[in-house]
Amino acid sequence: MVELSGKSDPFQHSFPNAVFYIPALIVVSAVAFFGYKLYKSLTEKDRKREEKLKAKQAKKKK
Structure with missing residues (x-):
């Protein structure tokens, strides 16, 4: 838990760690x-270029 207040504050504020883990997981997944x-x-672009080159060379040999 993340504590946002000191021990002497009358109201204790805290967040569970999931509040930070879930958005981090979403960002990492998106990246x-x-x-x-x-x-x-x-x-795929490289593969198509190589196939095109091979087809051109095969056509030249005929």
Whole structure:
């Protein structure tokens, strides 16, 4: 728990740790998801370029 007040305060204020863990988990998940999508997009672009080059070379050999 995160304590926001001292021991001498008449009202004790505190937050459970989940208040901080849940948003952090959401942010980390979003970054991982978009990083994965970017990686897949870049590798797909490279793969298509290589396939196009191979098709062009195969056509040249015929």
